[in-house]
Amino acid sequence: MTTTVDTIIIGSGIAGLYAAYKIKHYSPTTTFLILEKYKKHWIGGRASNDTFYGTEIVTGAGIGRKHKDKLLLKLLRDFGFRNPHEFTINPDKSYLNNPIDIKQTMKTLKTHFNKNKHKNLTFKQYAKRTLGTKEYEKFTSSTGYTDYENEDAYETLYYYGMEENDCCWQAFRVEWKNLVMKLYDYIGEKHFKFSNKVIQIERDLSIHTEDGAKYTCKKVIIATTIDTVRTLLPSHPIYKDIEGQPFLRLYAKFTKKSAEIMKERVSRLTIVKEPLKQIIPMNTEKGVYMIAYNDNNTATTLKHHLENNETNRRLYEMLLEDSLDIPPNTLEIIAIKSYYWPIGTHYYKPLNRELYSSREEFMRMAQRPEKDIIVIGEAVSRNQGWTEGALESVEAVFVSNNVVLK
Known part of the structure; x- marks a missing residue:
């Protein structure tokens, strides 16, 4: 049996939900379906919340940026989240050896950057040449991330937002799960097909799923991570120039005695050495902390030690003691809970300038690979790694007043 609708959206992450929201809001007569390969529990993708020992925690996407995330703030207001809690980001780097001045280093790197001379370099290649290996290692240690290392040097310098890895800026809390479920309720249950993994898009826009279902439509919107985009659009080499990278969030619940020690040592976002990288208090009264927030090599190293067992809890006790200058055999962890994303951002x-005149042209081609196929998500935005990027990618291909795909 074949199901026919006007538009098929592949993926129920925040980009897919936002696209469906705009269709439903501005063009209520348009028929559409969202095909999601996972169960309903995973709606929202990398934007969700969970509960750990009575504390609400984020599973993927973290916070919003008050002065940058305009679309996210508007979406929150549209769904009744009027005054999200605001706070200042001011990372504690006191446990690092010789942390570097990130803002000053970025000024130096921008000053020496030559768009023609350095056009084919990754940020890591360019920054190492400019700063030297030792200073570069201090830089990566001080930022708390490595997700910019293999990126186009120009993109990292001017669009990554390195200042957000430093003091001081205003952030706001997002109730991701509540936002996602409000989007779900608004869009309507009948528009969702969960546990429907799309495996092929034919030239006539026939869509086939793993369980043998077939759908036909006039427009296809792909709202997935880059691995799925490549699978569904194998004849488009442009997607080889976009890469995904792993991220890990790891939480721990401490005994009352250990929680008091953690409270003294970690009062706010704290950047430490590898492999934990970042430690964040979630609920100091309940002794719940995010004890690792990392990416790439450190994330893939720790992914083998995420089961909540005595061996792994002891491992993290030792890593925390070492990272926070706490005497050995002091901390005691009751439980751990993790969220590992093979592709987090x-x-x-x-940029291959023989093929694309600018990043803007590259993004337009990546977002519109074919006349009736659209690709959205933070992967094809200028705000990669942020929910705002996912929303921006939707805005880039929609005309809001009548939802005509550009």
Whole structure:
């Protein structure tokens, strides 16, 4: 049996939900379906919340940026989240050896950057040449991330937002799960097909799923991570220039005695050495902390030690004691809970200027690979790694007043 609708959206992450929201809001007569390969529990993708020992925690996407995330703030207001809690980001780097001045280093790197001379370099290649290996290692240690290293140097310098890895800026809390479920309720249950993994898009826009279902439509919107985009659009080499990278959030619940020690040592976002990288208090009264927030090599190293067992809890006790200058055999962890994302964020490889005149042209082509196929998500935005990027990618291909795909 074949199901026919006007538009098929592949993926129920925040980009897919936002696209469906705009269709439903501005063009209520348009018929559409969202095909999601996972169960309903995973709606929202990398934007969700969970509960751990009575504490609400984020599973993927973290916070919003008050002065940058305009679309996200508007979406929150549209769904009744009027005054999200605001706070200042001011990372504690006191446990690092010789942390570097990130803002001053970025000024130095921008001053020496030559768009023609350095056009084919990744940020890591360019920054190492400019700063030297030792200073570069201090830089990566001080930022708390490595998700910019293999990105186009120009993109990292001017669009990554390195200042957000430093003091001081205003952030706001997002109730991701509540936002996602409000979007779900608004869009309507009948528009969702969960546990429907799309495996092929034919030239006539026939869509086939793993369980043998077939759908036909006039427009296809792909709202997935880059691995799925490549699978569904194998004849488009442009997607080889976009890469995904792993991220990990790891939480721990401490005994009352250990929680008091953690409270003294970690009062706010704290950047430490590898492999934990970042430690964040979630609920100091309940002794719940995010004890690792990391990416790439450190994330893939720790992914083998995420089961909540005595061996792994002891491992993290030792890593925390070492990272926070706490005497050995002091901390005691009751439980751990993790969220490992094989693709947590995306980045652009150095731009091939023989094929694309600018990053803007590259993004337009990546977002519109064919006349009736659209690709959205933070992967194809200028705000990679942020929910705002996912929303921006939708705005880039929609005309809001009548939802005509550009």
